[in-house]
Amino acid sequence: MNVSNAQVARLLRDYSAMLVVSGADRFKAKAYRVAAETIESMQTDLATFISSGHDLQELPGVGKAISSVIREILQTGQMPQLENLSSHLDPVLVELASRPGLDSKRVATVYKKLQIGSLAELQERSESGVILEKFGSRMDFHIRQGLANRPRMLIKRADQTAAPIEDFIRSIVGLTRVELTGSLRRRQETIGDLNFLVTGDSARNTFKHFQSYAGVESSEQQGPGRIVCRLTSGTNVTLNWTRPEAWGLNWILTTGSEGHLGDLKRAGDEMEIELTERGLSRRHVKIADERSVYVALKMTFIEPELREGRGEVQAALESRLPDLVRLADIKGDLHMHTTASDGVNTLAEMAASAQEKGYKYVAITDHSRSLKIANGLSEDRLREHILAIDALNSQLKGFTVLKSAEVDILEHGNLDYSDELLQELDLTVCSVHSHFTLSKEQNTERILRAMDNPYFNILGHPTGRLLLKRPGYEIDIDRILTHAKQNGCFLEINSNPNRLDLSGEHAKLAKDLGLKIAINTDAHSIRELDFMPFGINQARRAWLARDDVLNALPVARLKRALRRS
DNA sequence: GCCGTTTTCGGCCCGACTGTTTTCAGTCG
Numbered sequence: 178m179n180v181s182n183a184q185v186a187r188l189l190r191d192y193s194a195m196l197v198v199s200g201a202d203r204f205k206a207k208a209y210r211v212a213a214e215t216i217e218s219m220q221t222d223l224a225t226f227i228s229s230g231h232d233l234q235e236l237p238g239v240g241k242a243i244s245s246v247i248r249e250i251l252q253t254g255q256m257p258q259l260e261n262l263s264s265h266l267d268p269v270l271v272e273l274a275s276r277p278g279l280d281s282k283r284v285a286t287v288y289k290k291l292q293i294g295s296l297a298e299l300q301e302r303s304e305s306g307v308i309l310e311k312f313g314s315r316m317d318f319h320i321r322q323g324l325a326n327r328p329r330m331l332i333k334r335a336d337q338t339a340a341p342i343e344d345f346i347r348s349i350v351g352l353t354r355v356e357l358t359g360s361l362r363r364r365q366e367t368i369g370d371l372n373f374l375v376t377g378d379s380a381r382n383t384f385k386h387f388q389s390y391a392g393v394e395s396s397e398q399q400g401p402g403r404i405v406c407r408l409t410s411g412t413n414v415t416l417n418w419t420r421p422e423a424w425g426l427n428w429i430l431t432t433g434s435e436g437h438l439g440d441l442k443r444a445g446d447e448m449e450i451e452l453t454e455r456g457l458s459r460r461h462v463k464i465a466d467e468r469s470v471y472v473a474l475k476m477t478f479i480e481p482e483l484r485e486g487r488g489e490v491q492a493a494l495e496s497r498l499p500d501l502v503r504l505a506d507i508k509g510d511l512h513m514h515t516t517a518s519d520g521v522n523t524l525a526e527m528a529a530s531a532q533e534k535g536y537k538y539v540a541i542t543d544h545s546r547s548l549k550i551a552n553g554l555s556e557d558r559l560r561e562h563i564l565a566i567d568a569l570n571s572q573l574k575g576f577t578v579l580k581s582a583e584v585d586i587l588e589h590g591n592l593d594y595s596d597e598l599l600q601e602l603d604l605t606v607c608s609v610h611s612h613f614t615l616s617k618e619q620n621t622e623r624i625l626r627a628m629d630n631p632y633f634n635i636l637g638h639p640t641g642r643l644l645l646k647r648p649g650y651e652i653d654i655d656r657i658l659t660h661a662k663q664n665g666c667f668l669e670i671n672s673n674p675n676r677l678d679l680s681g682e683h684a685k686l687a688k689d690l691g692l693k694i695a696i697n698t699d700a701h702s703i704r705e706l707d708f709m710p711f712g713i714n715q716a717r718r719a720w721l722a723r724d725d726v727l728n729a730l731p732v733a734r735l736k737r738a739l740r741r742s
Numbered sequence: 743g744c745c746g747t748t749t750t751c752g753g754c755c756c757g758a759c760t761g762t763t764t765t766c767a768g769t770c771g
Contacts, residue, residue: 204754208743240744315768519756519771544771549758551771583771610770611759701771 183409189213194281211238277411279323333674335368351378364714380418426464436486482717499722509538512697518543519551540581545593579603590626599632608637617651672712684719
């Protein structure tokens with residue numbers, strides 16, 4: 178029996194969900210979920226894995242019990258435990274809980290309290306505001322996400338999902354070029370579908386090979402040059418095929434966005450150039466590379482991150498697109514934690530790792546005293562930390578560790594340390610970590626008031642959102658940006674892929690006001706210093722050039738920029 | 743159910759704070 182990894186993973190995942198809603202041991206449920214994740218991320222299919230002499234128990238999260246379950250699934254395609262458990266549950270609950278993207282525990286809570294009778298009814302309750310009213314914004318946000326047609330994923334996860342698929346496509350004999358396209362190429366904050374563009378061997382052969390990819394559950398060919406494959410994870414992967422001569426045009430068309438393509442087509446119309454293979458070829462426009470297509474439309478090349486239909490086409494026509502910031506422009510990272518609060522690496526390790534990255538400085542921003550859960554530093558501990566940083570600096574050459582803290586903005590806008598102590602720091606990153614439920618007005622006032630403190634420098638993760646998990650607290654971004662500008666304060670793009678906060682739209686508003694942005698990682702370990710590229714993507718989506726970025730400044734100029742008079 | 747182990751059972755991150763469903767579940771980094 179030919180059972181794919183994806184099918185096995187799906188059964189294990191569903192079983193985990195059923196365990197949760199039936200109130201079974203949550204650690205048992207977790208064990209099945211972890212096993213499903215392991216199998217989803219495997220490079221080889223399970224049958225091959227076993228036939229080449231491996232034991233399933235070598236896989237992390239797979240022990241004696243789950244390995245025998247997997248073997249049975251591989252032989253029969255069935256999982257009796259799942260069928261048995263599901264048959265004892267209300268079919269509606271089974272349907273809701275096995276929907277990818279909906280958390281089974283939350284679903285069970287809603288189901289129980291509202292006596293939901295169908296998926297459609299849940300949808301209706303969500304749309305009519307009942308979920309919001311009865312459970313609050315958190316639950317409402319989650320249910321809406323889960324009910325959306327296809328689950329979205331964080332960009333980091335999308336990168337991880339796309340990489341093995343791209344490797345697989347590259348291994349297809351006869352293809353001469355394979356590139357990522359679509360929203361992931363535009364580096365959007367969250368990703369729905371994955372898209373690739375290929376050329377070389379015939380579309381037919383290519384598609385046939387791709388369908389044998391282990392994660393593919395079903396597929397549908399849409400016209401001669403496109404196939405959409407659904408993975409068991411619920412993600413759709415679209416493979417587009419083009420002739421090499423038309424590569425550039427098709428890379429633009431598959432990259433999108435719709436808004437961008439609409440603007441491009443309108444620009445073409447003005448010149449009586451039809452933005453199709455035939456239309457362009459008739460005008461003898463070379464369409465083998467992207468740049469030629471933009472040139473033919475009498476505009477400068479538009480980077481993928483800008484292709485959102487937010488005026489980039491007009492700007493390209495007028496040659497006034499910014500030269501977007503690059504990772505290499507970044508001179509330092511101004512937000513990170515150490516073992517002093519809730520980080521996993523020491524001060525010295527963080528500094529050494531940042532130096533290896535080629536940075537010239539970092540700011541050490543451990544949590545302030547109120548954030549007890551994160552082991553926030555008391556005033557005395559911060560004073561000791563400052564001495565430790567001084568000592569470290571005396572040993573370093575060509576690299577500066579800036580004394581800083583991630584200072585909580587308290588409920589009424591006070592900062593979490595005394596001014597006497599704040600004065601000892603080179604800069605502050607000030608963030609909201611509590612009282613998320615204040616009104617928009619209250620939250621805005623609280624932040625404005627905090628900015629009136631002369632030691633306030635950078636507003637950390639300005640909306641507190643967690644992508645796909647939690648909406649941010651509400652703020653009046655225009656008032657905050659204006660106040661920051663007046664007071665000489667800055668805002669952060671937090672590069673953590675769960676946050677990416679500021680959003681691209683808000684960061685562009687900041688740029689338009691002439692306000693510099695700090696692109697920081699908020700790293701809690703050496704490894705998380707690698708989040709910087711996600712922040713750079715976000716900054717590029719906000720049209721930021723090097724001059725718009727605070728931490729692209731050399732250390733002396735940075736210190737001047739931080740000085741508030 | 744898995745893992746690690748002081749090898750056979752306890753832990754699976756944590757612990758103070760919040761805010762009402764006023765007595766504990768949900769939440770923050």
